[in-house]
Amino acid sequence: MSSGQDGQDIDPERTTSSGDWWQGPVHDRPAPNPIPPPNPLPRPNPPVSGPNPYVSAPNPYSSGPNPYVPGPSPYASGPNPTPPMANSYGTGPAPFPATSPPPGNYPPPPGDRGRLWLLAGIGALVVAIVAIVATVVVMRDSGSTPSPTALPASTTKPVTTAPATTTPSSTLTPRIPGYQVVVPKDLKAAWDIPKDWTIDPSTTTYGTDADHLAAAGFSEEGVDYCPNNVRTNMFLSTSDISDATAAATDVGAHAARLGWSTRTSSQAGTPQPLDAGDNTLHGTFLETTGAFTAPTGCATTFSVYTFAVSAGPTNGSLVLVIVADTGVDRSVTPDFARKLFASFRLL
Numbered sequence: 001m002s003s004g005q006d007g008q009d010i011d012p013e014r015t016t017s018s019g020d021w022w023q024g025p026v027h028d029r030p031a032p033n034p035i036p037p038p039n040p041l042p043r044p045n046p047p048v049s050g051p052n053p054y055v056s057a058p059n060p061y062s063s064g065p066n067p068y069v070p071g072p073s074p075y076a077s078g079p080n081p082t083p084p085m086a087n088s089y090g091t092g093p094a095p096f097p098a099t100s101p102p103p104g105n106y107p108p109p110p111g112d113r114g115r116l117w118l119l120a121g122i123g124a125l126v127v128a129i130v131a132i133v134a135t136v137v138v139m140r141d142s143g144s145t146p147s148p149t150a151l152p153a154s155t156t157k158p159v160t161t162a163p164a165t166t167t168p169s170s171t172l173t174p175r176i177p178g179y180q181v182v183v184p185k186d187l188k189a190a191w192d193i194p195k196d197w198t199i200d201p202s203t204t205t206y207g208t209d210a211d212h213l214a215a216a217g218f219s220e221e222g223v224d225y226c227p228n229n230v231r232t233n234m235f236l237s238t239s240d241i242s243d244a245t246a247a248a249t250d251v252g253a254h255a256a257r258l259g260w261s262t263r264t265s266s267q268a269g270t271p272q273p274l275d276a277g278d279n280t281l282h283g284t285f286l287e288t289t290g291a292f293t294a295p296t297g298c299a300t301t302f303s304v305y306t307f308a309v310s311a312g313p314t315n316g317s318l319v320l321v322i323v324a325d326t327g328v329d330r331s332v333t334p335d336f337a338r339k340l341f342a343s344f345r346l347l
Contacts, residue, residue, distance in 0.1 A: 007066060065085045179192040179194055180193060189346055197221040198221070203235075204306070212258065215237060229325070230329065233321075234322045238319065239308065242310050242317060244284040247306075247310070248319060249271070250259065250307040251319045253266065255304045255306075255323050264290070269286060276342050286307075287303055299328045303323075305321070306320070322340065
């Protein structure tokens with residue numbers, strides 16, 4: 001059945017006034033979410049009238065008399081039994097005022113400088129020991145062959161008309177002004193003696209053929225100062241003992257036995273340190289003294305001065321020796337012996 005509008009065009013502009021007919025019935029669309037009301041502004045609490053629930057009450061800690069009544073202090077004031085001490089760090093001028101270093105180049109710090117000196121000293125010591133060892137070896141080798149032997153200083157000497165053997169002193173400059181320098185043949189060693197002492201290079205041992213000491217750089221003084229006696233001899237010898245003090249003692253006792261066969265006493269003195277060769281050689285000085293029976297006009301006491309320098313733990317020692325009659329004019333004293341020994345050096 002027709003609704004009476006069949007065949008009629010529907011004009012969308014004339015159907016409804018909303019213009020959204022194509023969306024379906026209005027009641028079928030969901031309603032939009034309502035907009036929440038704005039947050040209400042804070043409001044003051046309404047005043048409440050009535051009695052104060054927090055009624056004041058009396059203070060349980062009411063004031064009253066002080067139970068702690070003041071009295072005399074048990075720590076009464078008085079003089080301090082321990083008076084105050086002065087401040088040891090008081091103010092005042094500094095005992096060591098600061099100074100500014102001078103401008104320019106500065107030397108190495110003390111530690112470095114000390115190390116350099118130590119290294120230099122060790123190097124010099126090594127060189128000295130090598131030279132001492134070489135000297136000992138040469139003297140031992142040269143002492144193995146027969147050689148002329150010097151008679152001890154106070155032993156009667158055979159009378160001879162031959163002149164004494166004299167060798168010009170070395171061209172080296174003496175350490176003691178006005179003296180001459182002894183340089184033994186084939187040895188790198190030297191020492192000074194007075195100008196009037198005689199150098200005898202032909203003598204290479206001291207003593208007798210059966211018992212003697214090796215002798216290099218042999219010299220003598222005071223020949224025939226009393227009949228057939230010599231006042232002083234000096235020479236370089238060796239010892240198999242490496243300890244310098246023991247070597248000086250041993251060689252001193254040996255020389256005393258060789259030099260004074262009529263001795264009545266002999267004793268070693270106190271060993272003393274002695275430096276030579278511009279302080280590069282450190283050795284031991286020792287005086288061995290004694291008495292002996294002698295002809296009229298000769299000395300009756302003697303001294304053997306020894307200066308020993310060790311050549312190392314197993315190489316023995318070099319020993320410079322002076323054998324001398326004492327108690328007479330121009331006899332060698334301990335101080336004079338030290339002076340000659342101090343001029344000993346290695347070349």
